[in-house]
Amino acid sequence: MIKNRLKILRAERNWTQAALAKKVGISRQAVISIEKYKYTPSLELAFDIALAFNVPITDVFQKSEV
Template structure:
């Protein structure tokens, strides 16, 4: 899953360690999520979004766009 965590941290001049402390997780956990190597739990995704005063879908987005066109024939 892609995300905007690095950009959001940079806007606040926060290190991964600072964000990790705010979230109560390890710096390695923040690094793994930020790099897309690990998908966060739903709770962690909510916590990250809340820290930046955003919605989850403003921080995280799928790598592939899902086809949501219900008029498409099979």
Template sequence: MIWNRIKVLRAERDWTQADLADRVGISRQAVISIEKYKYTPSLELAFKIAETFGVSIDEVFKYGEEK
């Protein structure tokens, strides 16, 4: 499973799901799905999300076993 820290990173910046969606160019529903692990973003989208936060991809996403 691909884990992510999107919710934490958004909170640190005081961004809503809609704010992130607008910055990345995806729908708010897509952000919700990624945060809830219902959708795994493409590699291209994952890099775009990391770039939007101004961090490396491994600071946003991590591959690992289920918790």
């Protein structure tokens, strides 16, 4: 499983799910699905999300042992 910190990073920046979705060119529903671990983003999308937050990809996504 790939864990993510989307919700935390969004909260730190006061971004809505819709704002993040617009920044990376996906739907708000896609952001919700990623945050709830119902969808694992492609590598390209993961890099786009990290770029939107201006952090390394490993600050957003990490592999879990679960």
